[in-house]
Amino acid sequence: MTYTQLPDELPSELQDALERHDLRDAQHLLGRRPPHVIADDLARMDAVEAVVAFRLLDKDQAIAVFEELDPVHQQAVLMGLRDVAFRELVEDLDPDDRVRMLREAPAKVVRRVLAGLSARERQVTAALLGYPEGSVGRYMTPEVVSLDLDMTVRQGLDRVRLRGADAETVYTLPVLDSGRRLTGVVTLRELVLRSPDDEVVDLVVTGAPRVHAADPAEDASRLMRETNALALPVVDSEERLVGLLTIDDAVEVIEEADTEDVARQSGSAPWLGHYMAATVWQLARYRVVWLLLLLLAATLTVTVTEAFESTLEKVTQLATFIPLLIGTGGNAGAQAATAAVRALAVGEVRISDLPAVVWRECRVGVVLGTMLASLGMVLGTLFVGAHIAVVVGVALVIICGWAATVGGAMPLLAKRLHIDPAVVSAPMVTTLVDATGLVIYFLTARAVLGI
Known part of the structure; x- marks a missing residue:
């Protein structure tokens, strides 16, 4: 089927x-669209409309569209199908795609x-669901064409033709020894280009x-991204082949991880499903917990300001630059x-690179602070005089050095403590630096101004 360029409307x-x-x-409209676009359309609809539209697809198109849906929307579509259509759909899914859908599904x-x-x-x-959550076993395909070490190229190609239709991929072919342990891999390209009488043992990597x-x-x-592999053999504790992690599943894993990290870094809980299908209440619920936690953490700033209230009373002009300093430090x-x-x-x-990262970020922060201090001192001199400008300049250098050090160190420390590094990233670092930056600012003012 050929798909033409379609308008956004x-x-x-x-x-x-x-x-x-x-x-x-x-x-007619659905027939003109590729599966991934139809999946996006369904994700934007409510559950009833999505099921009605899905039922209009023919069987092959329905399978292709269903595999493109997120697990949340797959579950919604499934619950709206009758038993016959339901059984046909779940039976035709690849096992790894089926397990992906069931990961977050309700028990029913x-x-x-x-x-x-x-x-x-x-x-x-059931075997795939038996692997730990987040493990390769949950994402691999067990439907693999493997070759024996003592085969010829002709025998290997015959096996690919015999079993390839039931496998998710045939481009990477694991090679096993007599004990069914993984020896290496052969690519289909290498197999096709060699003489039929060549031995597989001579081709295996x-x-x-x-x-x-x-x-x-x-x-x-x-690892697949770093090695440019199209598929990665998965073995058990005895090095026996149990499946392959394919590139399409690897891309989805990385996308899920990156999506979660982006949400954590922005101070929000990650959510499943399409953004346009989420209600206002759902989006607010995902974000409010982190905002409440950050609001409580921000009370440190209020506490610090109260502690240095006497300093502010003596030199009220210091208050002018508080937003500039804590904002710059947080950034x-x-x-x-x-x-x-x-x-x-x-x-x-x-x-293990923690000391090197701390030293590197500390120097980066000092360099940045020095560059910003030159501008800060000019602004300070123009608005409040040279004596306050010196305080602002010195504080900027120290705050930026401290902020960069904390920002670089906290994710690595979190990793060491088996906490998701994204959880302690930008919002948490910014809140911490706001409070400590004020302490640095007021202590610098006391030292420079002698108050």
């Missing part, structure tokens, strides 16, 4: 057709899905990366925290 046209109960027009959805499966598919699904089923899926996915800390979280996520720094 088409999603509303589809909803209009559904509201008019013009199912023929709606089916899980029971209905498992009850609707054939004995074989139920066994495979024994140093190819592999992961264990209980390893974190995010680490395995980032410097947030920049350092974001850089550290990103470096941790992509493997550029390790927990």
Whole structure:
């Protein structure tokens, strides 16, 4: 099927057709759209409209669209289908996609899905669900074409033709020894380009990366990105092959992890599903907890201001630069925290690099503070005089150095304590630096002005 470029207004046209109960027009509009676009359209609709639209798809198109939906919307569609359509849909899903959908599903959805499966598919699904949450085993596909070490290229290609239709991918072919332990991998390209009489043992890449089923899926996915692998063999504790982590699943794992980190860094709880389908109340509920925690933490700033009230009474002009200093310090800390979280996520720094990161960010902060202090002293001299300008300049250097140090160190310390580094990133660092920055400012004023 060929898909033409479609106007942005088409999603509303589809909803209009559904509201008019013009199912023929709606089916025509759906037929012109690729699966990933239809999935986005369904995610924007309410549950009833989404189910009606989904029922208009033919079987092959329905499977392709369903696999593109987020788990939350998959569950909503499933609950609106009749038993026959329900069983056909869950049976035709790849096992790893089925497990992905069931990860956050209510118990009644899980029971209905498992009850609707054939004995074989139920066994495979239950085996994947038995792996720890967040592990590679939850995301891998067990439907793999593997080769034996003593095969010829001709025999290997015959096996691919025989079993390839039931496998999720055939581009990476694990090679096993007589004990079913993973020896290495061969690519389909290498197999096709070699002479039929060549031996597989001469083609196998024994140093190819592999992961264990209980390893974190995010680490395995980032390993795939670093090694440019299309699929990663997954083995058990005895090095026997249990599945493959494919590139499409790895991309989804990284997307989920990055989405969660972005939410944490912005001071919000991560949510599942489409942004446009979430209600105002849902979005507010995801954000309010963190805002309450940060509000409580911000009371430190009030406490510090009260503690130095006598200093402010003697030199009231100091109050003029409080927003500038705590804002600059918070921004410097947030920049350092974001850089550290990103470096941790992509493997550029390790927990053992903490001293080096602290030293590096401290120097970066001092350099930034010195650059900003030159402007701050000019502003201070113009508005309140040279004596306050010196206080502002010195405080800026110290605050920026301190903020960058804290921002760079906190994610690594969190990682060492087995806390998600994104949780203690920008908002938390900014709140902490606000309070401590005020202490630095007032102590600097006392030292410079002798009050």
